[in-house]
Amino acid sequence: EKQMTLDIDELGKFAADIVKEAGALLKELRTEPIKLEEKGDHANLVTFVDQEVEKFLVDNILEKYPDHGVVGEEGVFENVLTNFETEWVIDPIDGTTNFIHNFPFYGISVGIVHKGEGLIGVVYNPVTDELFYGQKGNGAYVNGDRLTISPEIQLSEALVATSMFWENIWTKDALHHSIIQLYKETRGVRMVGGAAITLCEIAKGTLNAYIVPMLSTWDYAGGVIILKEAGGSISQLSGSPVSFELGGSILAAHPSIHQELLNMYVDWID
Ligand code: IPD
Ligand code: CA
Ligand code: CA
Ligand code: CA
Structure with missing residues:
Protein backbone atom coordinates (compact mmCIF):
# COMPACT_ATOMS: atom_id res chain seq x y z
CA GLU A 1 0.00 0.00 0.00
CA THR A 148 -6.09 11.81 34.74
CA ILE A 149 -8.59 9.63 36.51
CA SER A 150 -8.93 10.24 40.25
CA PRO A 151 -7.41 8.09 43.03
CA GLU A 152 -8.92 4.75 44.00
CA ILE A 153 -12.64 4.62 44.73
CA GLN A 154 -15.05 2.08 46.21
CA LEU A 155 -18.12 0.84 44.38
CA SER A 156 -20.20 2.27 47.23
CA GLU A 157 -18.85 5.74 46.33
CA ALA A 158 -19.43 5.43 42.60
CA LEU A 159 -21.96 7.37 40.54
CA VAL A 160 -22.83 5.08 37.66
CA ALA A 161 -24.42 5.91 34.32
CA THR A 162 -26.45 3.49 32.27
CA SER A 163 -28.64 3.56 29.22
CA MET A 164 -31.73 1.85 27.86
CA PHE A 165 -31.84 -1.24 25.66
CA TRP A 166 -31.43 -3.49 28.66
CA GLU A 167 -34.86 -4.88 27.89
CA ASN A 168 -33.87 -5.93 24.40
CA ILE A 169 -31.14 -8.16 25.70
CA TRP A 170 -32.23 -9.51 29.04
CA THR A 171 -35.32 -11.17 30.44
CA LYS A 172 -37.50 -9.17 32.83
CA ASP A 173 -36.01 -10.92 35.85
CA ALA A 174 -32.45 -10.32 34.79
CA LEU A 175 -33.25 -6.70 34.02
CA HIS A 176 -34.91 -6.20 37.38
CA HIS A 177 -32.08 -7.89 39.25
CA SER A 178 -29.33 -5.97 37.48
CA ILE A 179 -30.83 -2.51 37.95
CA ILE A 180 -31.74 -3.10 41.61
CA GLN A 181 -28.29 -4.47 42.38
CA LEU A 182 -26.67 -1.46 40.77
CA TYR A 183 -28.78 0.90 42.88
CA LYS A 184 -27.99 -1.00 46.07
CA GLU A 185 -24.24 -1.23 45.64
CA THR A 186 -23.41 2.20 44.26
CA ARG A 187 -23.96 5.79 45.36
CA GLY A 188 -26.41 6.36 42.54
CA VAL A 189 -27.45 5.53 39.01
CA ARG A 190 -28.07 8.03 36.22
CA MET A 191 -29.62 7.65 32.77
CA VAL A 192 -28.73 10.86 31.02
CA GLY A 193 -28.21 9.73 27.40
CA GLY A 194 -25.19 10.75 25.38
CA ALA A 195 -22.66 7.91 25.41
CA ALA A 196 -19.77 10.05 24.17
CA ILE A 197 -20.13 12.74 26.84
CA THR A 198 -20.68 10.08 29.50
CA LEU A 199 -17.30 8.48 28.67
CA CYS A 200 -15.61 11.90 28.84
CA GLU A 201 -17.27 12.67 32.17
CA ILE A 202 -15.78 9.45 33.56
CA ALA A 203 -12.40 10.74 32.40
CA LYS A 204 -13.11 13.92 34.40
CA GLY A 205 -14.31 11.95 37.42
CA THR A 206 -17.84 13.40 37.61
CA LEU A 207 -19.19 9.94 36.77
CA ASN A 208 -17.34 6.76 37.69
CA ALA A 209 -18.75 4.07 35.43
CA TYR A 210 -20.99 3.44 32.43
CA ILE A 211 -22.79 0.21 31.77
CA VAL A 212 -24.64 -0.26 28.52
CA PRO A 213 -25.67 -3.50 26.80
CA MET A 214 -25.68 -2.23 23.21
CA LEU A 215 -24.11 0.69 21.38
CA SER A 216 -22.87 1.41 17.86
CA THR A 217 -19.18 2.07 17.19
CA TRP A 218 -19.79 5.78 16.50
CA ASP A 219 -21.39 6.23 19.95
CA TYR A 220 -18.22 5.22 21.75
CA ALA A 221 -15.17 5.30 19.43
CA GLY A 222 -14.06 8.83 20.35
CA GLY A 223 -14.94 8.55 24.04
CA VAL A 224 -13.28 5.17 24.51
CA ILE A 225 -9.96 6.46 23.16
CA ILE A 226 -10.15 9.53 25.42
CA LEU A 227 -11.13 7.59 28.54
CA LYS A 228 -8.42 4.96 28.02
CA GLU A 229 -5.80 7.69 27.82
CA ALA A 230 -7.15 9.24 31.03
CA GLY A 231 -6.59 5.90 32.77
CA GLY A 232 -10.08 4.40 32.55
CA SER A 233 -10.78 0.70 32.20
CA ILE A 234 -13.00 -0.31 29.30
CA SER A 235 -14.32 -3.62 28.01
CA GLN A 236 -17.49 -5.20 26.79
CA LEU A 237 -19.81 -6.69 29.44
CA SER A 238 -18.34 -10.11 28.61
CA GLY A 239 -14.88 -8.78 29.49
CA SER A 240 -13.72 -8.90 25.85
CA PRO A 241 -12.04 -5.85 24.38
CA VAL A 242 -14.22 -3.18 22.77
CA SER A 243 -14.45 -3.43 18.99
CA PHE A 244 -14.09 -0.45 16.64
CA GLU A 245 -15.57 -2.44 13.76
CA LEU A 246 -18.76 -3.80 15.32
CA GLY A 247 -20.88 -2.23 18.02
CA GLY A 248 -21.63 -4.00 21.28
CA SER A 249 -21.90 -3.62 25.02
CA ILE A 250 -19.68 -1.30 27.06
CA LEU A 251 -18.49 -1.42 30.62
CA ALA A 252 -16.34 1.64 31.16
CA ALA A 253 -15.19 2.43 34.66
CA HIS A 254 -12.65 3.73 37.05
CA PRO A 255 -10.06 0.90 37.12
CA SER A 256 -10.62 0.21 40.82
CA ILE A 257 -14.26 -0.83 40.25
CA HIS A 258 -14.18 -2.26 36.72
CA GLN A 259 -13.66 -5.88 37.75
CA GLU A 260 -16.32 -5.74 40.46
CA LEU A 261 -18.87 -4.41 37.98
CA LEU A 262 -17.80 -6.99 35.43
CA ASN A 263 -18.43 -9.73 37.98
CA MET A 264 -21.95 -8.38 38.53
CA TYR A 265 -22.88 -8.45 34.86
CA VAL A 266 -20.86 -11.10 33.13
CA ASP A 267 -23.40 -13.84 33.94
CA TRP A 268 -26.23 -11.99 32.28
CA ILE A 269 -24.60 -11.79 28.88
CA ASP A 270 -24.20 -14.80 26.62
C1 IPD B 1 -27.64 7.47 21.38
C2 IPD B 1 -27.04 7.94 22.68
C3 IPD B 1 -27.72 7.25 23.83
C4 IPD B 1 -27.63 5.74 23.72
C5 IPD B 1 -28.20 5.30 22.39
C6 IPD B 1 -27.50 5.99 21.24
P1 IPD B 1 -27.70 9.14 19.25
O1 IPD B 1 -26.99 8.07 20.27
O2 IPD B 1 -25.65 7.70 22.75
O3 IPD B 1 -27.13 7.62 25.05
O4 IPD B 1 -28.36 5.16 24.74
O5 IPD B 1 -28.00 3.91 22.26
O6 IPD B 1 -28.06 5.56 20.03
O7 IPD B 1 -28.71 8.40 18.45
O8 IPD B 1 -28.27 10.23 20.06
O9 IPD B 1 -26.53 9.54 18.42
CA1 CA C 1 -24.89 8.12 19.10
CA1 CA D 1 -26.06 10.55 16.54
CA1 CA E 1 -29.31 8.54 16.36
Whole structure:
Protein backbone atom coordinates (compact mmCIF):
# COMPACT_ATOMS: atom_id res chain seq x y z
CA GLU A 1 0.00 0.00 0.00
CA LYS A 2 1.28 3.40 -0.83
CA GLN A 3 -0.26 5.35 2.01
CA MET A 4 2.38 7.77 3.26
CA THR A 5 3.42 7.56 6.89
CA LEU A 6 0.86 9.34 8.96
CA ASP A 7 1.83 12.51 10.85
CA ILE A 8 -0.18 11.76 13.98
CA ASP A 9 0.19 15.16 15.63
CA GLU A 10 -0.96 16.88 12.46
CA LEU A 11 -3.87 14.46 12.14
CA GLY A 12 -4.88 15.09 15.75
CA LYS A 13 -4.71 18.84 15.40
CA PHE A 14 -6.77 18.68 12.22
CA ALA A 15 -9.37 16.45 13.89
CA ALA A 16 -9.66 18.74 16.91
CA ASP A 17 -9.98 21.81 14.64
CA ILE A 18 -12.75 20.42 12.45
CA VAL A 19 -14.71 19.08 15.42
CA LYS A 20 -14.56 22.52 17.04
CA GLU A 21 -15.70 24.10 13.76
CA ALA A 22 -18.48 21.54 13.50
CA GLY A 23 -19.54 22.63 16.98
CA ALA A 24 -19.84 26.23 15.79
CA LEU A 25 -21.91 25.02 12.84
CA LEU A 26 -24.17 23.05 15.18
CA LYS A 27 -24.84 26.16 17.30
CA GLU A 28 -25.45 28.27 14.21
CA LEU A 29 -27.93 25.78 12.69
CA ARG A 30 -29.90 25.31 15.84
CA THR A 31 -33.43 26.64 15.39
CA GLU A 32 -36.31 26.92 17.84
CA PRO A 33 -38.30 24.76 17.77
CA ILE A 34 -35.98 22.34 16.10
CA LYS A 35 -37.43 20.41 13.16
CA LEU A 36 -37.10 16.69 13.55
CA GLU A 37 -37.76 13.47 11.69
CA GLU A 38 -38.40 10.00 13.01
CA LYS A 39 -36.14 7.17 11.94
CA GLY A 40 -38.54 4.25 12.22
CA ASP A 41 -40.03 5.00 15.64
CA HIS A 42 -41.09 7.95 17.77
CA ALA A 43 -37.98 7.84 19.97
CA ASN A 44 -35.38 7.44 17.25
CA LEU A 45 -34.92 10.96 15.95
CA VAL A 46 -32.74 12.86 13.55
CA THR A 47 -32.58 16.54 12.67
CA PHE A 48 -31.06 18.36 9.73
CA VAL A 49 -28.35 19.53 12.14
CA ASP A 50 -27.17 15.91 12.57
CA GLN A 51 -26.98 15.57 8.79
CA GLU A 52 -25.30 18.92 8.15
CA VAL A 53 -22.69 18.41 10.87
CA GLU A 54 -21.85 14.95 9.53
CA LYS A 55 -21.60 16.29 5.98
CA PHE A 56 -19.29 19.10 7.14
CA LEU A 57 -16.98 16.63 8.87
CA VAL A 58 -16.94 14.09 6.03
CA ASP A 59 -16.30 16.73 3.34
CA ASN A 60 -13.41 18.21 5.32
CA ILE A 61 -11.87 14.85 6.13
CA LEU A 62 -11.97 13.53 2.58
CA GLU A 63 -10.64 16.77 1.17
CA LYS A 64 -7.56 16.54 3.38
CA TYR A 65 -7.27 12.75 3.61
CA PRO A 66 -8.86 11.24 0.46
CA ASP A 67 -7.46 7.79 1.23
CA HIS A 68 -9.04 7.56 4.69
CA GLY A 69 -12.23 5.65 5.39
CA VAL A 70 -15.18 7.37 7.00
CA VAL A 71 -18.26 5.97 8.64
CA GLY A 72 -20.91 8.13 10.26
CA GLU A 73 -24.23 7.42 11.91
CA GLU A 74 -26.31 9.33 9.39
CA GLY A 75 -24.64 7.60 6.44
CA VAL A 76 -23.69 10.78 4.59
CA PHE A 77 -20.71 8.87 3.30
CA GLU A 78 -19.94 5.29 4.04
CA ASN A 79 -17.32 2.81 3.02
CA VAL A 80 -16.33 -0.57 4.28
CA LEU A 81 -14.14 0.05 7.30
CA THR A 82 -11.66 -2.74 6.78
CA ASN A 83 -10.54 -1.47 3.35
CA PHE A 84 -8.71 1.43 4.93
CA GLU A 85 -5.65 1.74 7.07
CA THR A 86 -7.05 4.82 8.76
CA GLU A 87 -10.74 5.12 9.51
CA TRP A 88 -12.81 7.92 11.00
CA VAL A 89 -15.81 6.85 13.05
CA ILE A 90 -18.20 9.77 13.42
CA ASP A 91 -21.28 10.61 15.42
CA PRO A 92 -22.31 14.14 14.36
CA ILE A 93 -24.57 14.51 17.41
CA ASP A 94 -24.40 11.86 20.07
CA GLY A 95 -27.46 12.50 22.21
CA THR A 96 -29.85 13.81 19.54
CA THR A 97 -32.83 13.54 21.92
CA ASN A 98 -30.98 15.69 24.46
CA PHE A 99 -30.09 18.15 21.71
CA ILE A 100 -33.75 18.44 20.67
CA HIS A 101 -34.86 18.92 24.28
CA ASN A 102 -32.08 21.34 25.11
CA PHE A 103 -30.97 18.92 27.83
CA PRO A 104 -27.31 19.90 28.07
CA PHE A 105 -25.72 16.50 27.59
CA TYR A 106 -24.83 15.86 23.97
CA GLY A 107 -21.76 16.16 21.81
CA ILE A 108 -19.96 15.65 18.55
CA SER A 109 -17.80 12.54 18.56
CA VAL A 110 -14.97 11.45 16.31
CA GLY A 111 -12.71 8.44 16.74
CA ILE A 112 -9.78 7.74 14.43
CA VAL A 113 -8.87 4.09 14.15
CA HIS A 114 -5.51 3.19 12.63
CA LYS A 115 -4.73 -0.41 11.68
CA GLY A 116 -7.61 -1.52 13.89
CA GLU A 117 -6.44 0.38 16.97
CA GLY A 118 -7.92 3.50 18.52
CA LEU A 119 -5.50 6.32 17.75
CA ILE A 120 -7.25 9.65 18.33
CA GLY A 121 -10.52 10.58 20.01
CA VAL A 122 -12.16 14.00 19.88
CA VAL A 123 -15.44 14.80 21.62
CA TYR A 124 -16.88 18.30 21.81
CA ASN A 125 -19.59 19.44 24.20
CA PRO A 126 -21.06 22.57 22.59
CA VAL A 127 -23.01 23.52 25.73
CA THR A 128 -20.00 23.70 28.05
CA ASP A 129 -17.53 24.45 25.25
CA GLU A 130 -15.34 21.55 26.38
CA LEU A 131 -13.15 19.91 23.78
CA PHE A 132 -11.99 16.48 24.89
CA TYR A 133 -8.96 15.03 23.14
CA GLY A 134 -7.15 11.75 23.53
CA GLN A 135 -4.20 10.41 21.59
CA LYS A 136 -2.79 6.94 21.99
CA GLY A 137 0.26 7.05 24.26
CA ASN A 138 -0.05 10.82 24.62
CA GLY A 139 -2.74 11.30 27.24
CA ALA A 140 -6.19 12.82 27.42
CA TYR A 141 -7.03 16.50 27.67
CA VAL A 142 -9.98 18.81 28.11
CA ASN A 143 -9.39 22.24 26.53
CA GLY A 144 -5.68 21.52 26.75
CA ASP A 145 -5.64 20.48 30.42
CA ARG A 146 -4.47 16.96 31.17
CA LEU A 147 -7.16 14.53 32.34
CA THR A 148 -6.09 11.81 34.74
CA ILE A 149 -8.59 9.63 36.51
CA SER A 150 -8.93 10.24 40.25
CA PRO A 151 -7.41 8.09 43.03
CA GLU A 152 -8.92 4.75 44.00
CA ILE A 153 -12.64 4.62 44.73
CA GLN A 154 -15.05 2.08 46.21
CA LEU A 155 -18.12 0.84 44.38
CA SER A 156 -20.20 2.27 47.23
CA GLU A 157 -18.85 5.74 46.33
CA ALA A 158 -19.43 5.43 42.60
CA LEU A 159 -21.96 7.37 40.54
CA VAL A 160 -22.83 5.08 37.66
CA ALA A 161 -24.42 5.91 34.32
CA THR A 162 -26.45 3.49 32.27
CA SER A 163 -28.64 3.56 29.22
CA MET A 164 -31.73 1.85 27.86
CA PHE A 165 -31.84 -1.24 25.66
CA TRP A 166 -31.43 -3.49 28.66
CA GLU A 167 -34.86 -4.88 27.89
CA ASN A 168 -33.87 -5.93 24.40
CA ILE A 169 -31.14 -8.16 25.70
CA TRP A 170 -32.23 -9.51 29.04
CA THR A 171 -35.32 -11.17 30.44
CA LYS A 172 -37.50 -9.17 32.83
CA ASP A 173 -36.01 -10.92 35.85
CA ALA A 174 -32.45 -10.32 34.79
CA LEU A 175 -33.25 -6.70 34.02
CA HIS A 176 -34.91 -6.20 37.38
CA HIS A 177 -32.08 -7.89 39.25
CA SER A 178 -29.33 -5.97 37.48
CA ILE A 179 -30.83 -2.51 37.95
CA ILE A 180 -31.74 -3.10 41.61
CA GLN A 181 -28.29 -4.47 42.38
CA LEU A 182 -26.67 -1.46 40.77
CA TYR A 183 -28.78 0.90 42.88
CA LYS A 184 -27.99 -1.00 46.07
CA GLU A 185 -24.24 -1.23 45.64
CA THR A 186 -23.41 2.20 44.26
CA ARG A 187 -23.96 5.79 45.36
CA GLY A 188 -26.41 6.36 42.54
CA VAL A 189 -27.45 5.53 39.01
CA ARG A 190 -28.07 8.03 36.22
CA MET A 191 -29.62 7.65 32.77
CA VAL A 192 -28.73 10.86 31.02
CA GLY A 193 -28.21 9.73 27.40
CA GLY A 194 -25.19 10.75 25.38
CA ALA A 195 -22.66 7.91 25.41
CA ALA A 196 -19.77 10.05 24.17
CA ILE A 197 -20.13 12.74 26.84
CA THR A 198 -20.68 10.08 29.50
CA LEU A 199 -17.30 8.48 28.67
CA CYS A 200 -15.61 11.90 28.84
CA GLU A 201 -17.27 12.67 32.17
CA ILE A 202 -15.78 9.45 33.56
CA ALA A 203 -12.40 10.74 32.40
CA LYS A 204 -13.11 13.92 34.40
CA GLY A 205 -14.31 11.95 37.42
CA THR A 206 -17.84 13.40 37.61
CA LEU A 207 -19.19 9.94 36.77
CA ASN A 208 -17.34 6.76 37.69
CA ALA A 209 -18.75 4.07 35.43
CA TYR A 210 -20.99 3.44 32.43
CA ILE A 211 -22.79 0.21 31.77
CA VAL A 212 -24.64 -0.26 28.52
CA PRO A 213 -25.67 -3.50 26.80
CA MET A 214 -25.68 -2.23 23.21
CA LEU A 215 -24.11 0.69 21.38
CA SER A 216 -22.87 1.41 17.86
CA THR A 217 -19.18 2.07 17.19
CA TRP A 218 -19.79 5.78 16.50
CA ASP A 219 -21.39 6.23 19.95
CA TYR A 220 -18.22 5.22 21.75
CA ALA A 221 -15.17 5.30 19.43
CA GLY A 222 -14.06 8.83 20.35
CA GLY A 223 -14.94 8.55 24.04
CA VAL A 224 -13.28 5.17 24.51
CA ILE A 225 -9.96 6.46 23.16
CA ILE A 226 -10.15 9.53 25.42
CA LEU A 227 -11.13 7.59 28.54
CA LYS A 228 -8.42 4.96 28.02
CA GLU A 229 -5.80 7.69 27.82
CA ALA A 230 -7.15 9.24 31.03
CA GLY A 231 -6.59 5.90 32.77
CA GLY A 232 -10.08 4.40 32.55
CA SER A 233 -10.78 0.70 32.20
CA ILE A 234 -13.00 -0.31 29.30
CA SER A 235 -14.32 -3.62 28.01
CA GLN A 236 -17.49 -5.20 26.79
CA LEU A 237 -19.81 -6.69 29.44
CA SER A 238 -18.34 -10.11 28.61
CA GLY A 239 -14.88 -8.78 29.49
CA SER A 240 -13.72 -8.90 25.85
CA PRO A 241 -12.04 -5.85 24.38
CA VAL A 242 -14.22 -3.18 22.77
CA SER A 243 -14.45 -3.43 18.99
CA PHE A 244 -14.09 -0.45 16.64
CA GLU A 245 -15.57 -2.44 13.76
CA LEU A 246 -18.76 -3.80 15.32
CA GLY A 247 -20.88 -2.23 18.02
CA GLY A 248 -21.63 -4.00 21.28
CA SER A 249 -21.90 -3.62 25.02
CA ILE A 250 -19.68 -1.30 27.06
CA LEU A 251 -18.49 -1.42 30.62
CA ALA A 252 -16.34 1.64 31.16
CA ALA A 253 -15.19 2.43 34.66
CA HIS A 254 -12.65 3.73 37.05
CA PRO A 255 -10.06 0.90 37.12
CA SER A 256 -10.62 0.21 40.82
CA ILE A 257 -14.26 -0.83 40.25
CA HIS A 258 -14.18 -2.26 36.72
CA GLN A 259 -13.66 -5.88 37.75
CA GLU A 260 -16.32 -5.74 40.46
CA LEU A 261 -18.87 -4.41 37.98
CA LEU A 262 -17.80 -6.99 35.43
CA ASN A 263 -18.43 -9.73 37.98
CA MET A 264 -21.95 -8.38 38.53
CA TYR A 265 -22.88 -8.45 34.86
CA VAL A 266 -20.86 -11.10 33.13
CA ASP A 267 -23.40 -13.84 33.94
CA TRP A 268 -26.23 -11.99 32.28
CA ILE A 269 -24.60 -11.79 28.88
CA ASP A 270 -24.20 -14.80 26.62
C1 IPD B 1 -27.64 7.47 21.38
C2 IPD B 1 -27.04 7.94 22.68
C3 IPD B 1 -27.72 7.25 23.83
C4 IPD B 1 -27.63 5.74 23.72
C5 IPD B 1 -28.20 5.30 22.39
C6 IPD B 1 -27.50 5.99 21.24
P1 IPD B 1 -27.70 9.14 19.25
O1 IPD B 1 -26.99 8.07 20.27
O2 IPD B 1 -25.65 7.70 22.75
O3 IPD B 1 -27.13 7.62 25.05
O4 IPD B 1 -28.36 5.16 24.74
O5 IPD B 1 -28.00 3.91 22.26
O6 IPD B 1 -28.06 5.56 20.03
O7 IPD B 1 -28.71 8.40 18.45
O8 IPD B 1 -28.27 10.23 20.06
O9 IPD B 1 -26.53 9.54 18.42
CA1 CA C 1 -29.31 8.54 16.36
CA1 CA D 1 -24.89 8.12 19.10
CA1 CA E 1 -26.06 10.55 16.54
